[in-house]
Amino acid sequence: MTSSGRSLKLTQPGKRPVPMIESSSSETLVSGDEVKALIHWFHQYAIDYPWGDNPTPYRVWISEIMLQQTVVSAAIEHFIQWMKLFPDIMTLARADEQAVLKAWEGLGYYSRARNIHKGARYITDSHSGIIPGSYDELIKIPGIGDYTARAILSLAFSQAFPVLDANVRRIGQRLLALREWQVRDDKRLLIQLESLIPHDSPGVFNCALMQLGQILCRVRSPECSLCPLSKSCQTRTLGLQGEIPAAKKRKIKEKESTLLLLASRGTVLLTRRNKGLGKGLWFIPSVPRGTEQPLLEALTEGTAEVLTLQERVHLYTTWKERLFPFLVVLKDVSRDIPSWVLSHEDDDAAWIQVSELDSYPTPSVYRKILEEIPPLF
DNA sequence: AATTCGGGGCA
DNA sequence: TGCCCAGAATT
CATH class of the missing domain: 3.90.79.10 (Nucleoside Triphosphate Pyrophosphohydrolase)
Known part of the structure; x- marks a missing residue:
């Protein structure tokens, strides 16, 4: 069963504008060779993170929640300290909320910490303290949405679920050279990624895409010359790196x-x-x-x-x-x-x-x- | 679909 | 200083 069944309803073709250029690989987003090049690039240039070397469900869960709307460098030290304070789910479930919030201090979006705490107690009560390995069960845990469920399944359980975070979304938008990104584009992109993700190492594929977005395919001044996907990237072909994605203005x-x-x-x-x-x-x-x-x-x-x-x-x-x-x-x-x-x-x-x-x-x-x-x- | 979240990093 | 970030929940 694919991952799109529950979280994403397939939509009709719709009437969105077609990409301005028909690429040679319009069906598969990128070629199989480029996927291999991406994996190779990752093994060569990947950055090691504290949660990367021992991706247990618990460690992946905590790190992914910490990384929600948070740059990696801001989460590293909190993750290390967190694992010292709450090395496992039982310890976390028994802690009081004040201590959990204290461990979260400085990260912001504190409902994430309250949800983790609630989640630990829910997992203890409903799953005997074991983090479930199915999308439908994960999504019931407070604070775990579509992205985090996919991250846990791919990184900790080696299941072939692609993830769609801000990095992957930006890469997809640039590959397709879409000036606007709409909600239904998420579903389209995920379906494409499902046909590309290697079933023997889905976590590597997902991490590779996210680190690619972080290291090369940055929001500003991407380094296309080093990108393993540049051949299929319509934004690079058109020279629109400075315009896609467009900046969003916000009111304060x-x-x-x-x-x-x-x-x-x-x-x-x-x-x-x-x-x-x-x-x-x-x-x-x-x-x-x-x-x-x-x-x-x-x-x-x-x-x-x-x-x-x-x-x-x-x-x-x-x-x-x-x-x-x-x-x-x-x-x-x-x-x-x-x-x-x-x-x-x-x-x-x-x-x-x-x-x-x-x-x-x-x-x-x-x-x-x-x-x-x-x-x- | 749009807004909110009591943060912080980075050019 | 403005924009962004390994999103989720709420409206």
Whole structure:
């Protein structure tokens, strides 16, 4: 059974524009010789990664989730540390979510970490702790979608599933010289790859394509002269490397926030988000910039001392947020929790020893601010 | 089909 | 600074 049956419905021919040039290999994307050249190129120039030499289902699963929307160099160190902390599924399933999120700190897209944690418990309960080797079962695991299921099946189980990530998609788009890439092109490309993937080494084929996209067929300034697929590449034939794929513009929303880091006798007040964006992470209480005056005055009435911390910019997905943090050292004994601190629904708040801050998962920019706290205050 | 995700790398 | 990234989930 091919891999396209479940995840991808075959579509009708449709009326998309034909490629501007009919290549000699319009049926097979690339020739059999080029596949061999690709594999040869991979064995000669491939980069070794920590997850590459021992591709167990667990290691492939974790690495593939880490690599979702994440450049390889950003994931390597987290993967190494993760395997020390959670060497197997049972250890991961027994860990608490806070520790899992802490291990993920800095990688972003934290729902990935929560999904891995949920997935480990699901695998423990429903599959006796063994990662299943079928597409239909893998796809049920939280955080595993079409790409990751295919990656696990090909890399860890040696099943002939091609993968379609940003690298492979870019290679396909350039081979066909398509100025626009539509959803149905994914299905078309996967069908083509299914006829090319070697059944004795599907993982090598997939890794070779992905590393080719990473090393030679880069988004900007690809090195076509070294590419094993250049003969079939219509983008190279047409000299359109600078135009395909076209850059996508994105819109950024801006906002400004004042952070009030309340401190009292060796502790600081943090809040944990339990819903929506940043779920499970700890934050410094904040208010929209400009609304902090009444709060500061109320706090300084209790003879608080206010230190200005370094201004920061927090970039995440569609947001650019300027942060204006202040350390508010309270002199009175009470450690009440002001109501404005709980700005989001279901927020928690807690006074935390400064010496223990390290174990609380928090977005990177908040980590930097917390590290700015002076030793004595 | 479009948007969101509380990151970081790279030219 | 803008665009991209070994995508998935949600709307």
